[in-house]
Amino acid sequence: MLMKEKNQWSNLVKGKIHLLLRYSMWAPTLTRIPTRFVPYFTFVPSFIIYFPFLLLLLLKSFFSFRVSSLAKIERSNSTRIQSES
Structure with a gap:
């Protein structure tokens, strides 16, 4: 009798946990x-x-990569312009 009640209680707790997880x-x-x-x-x-x-x-x-790549292009352009003049 005690084992059956314990098993029912265990199933009830599992059911409540199941509902909590679901919702x-x-x-x-x-x-x-x-x-x-x-x-x-x-x-x-x-x-x-x-x-x-x-x-x-x-x-x-994405934007930090884009900004850093644009800054590198700008630096390379400015160094190229300085070296040409």
Whole structure:
């Protein structure tokens, strides 16, 4: 009897964790991944939440590369002009 109650309690806790994982992590995503494939106690961040941050990082790195490459071109042009005169 005690083992059966313990097993029911364990299943109840697992069910609550399952729901928490499903609604807190997968609810914002557009493509839902079935939660039966997500093991318990794993944190899988939602892509939608982190997408703007990743996009900002990508844009920042792109523009910093572009600015640095433009600065190098400007320096090489100025040294070429100085050497010609």
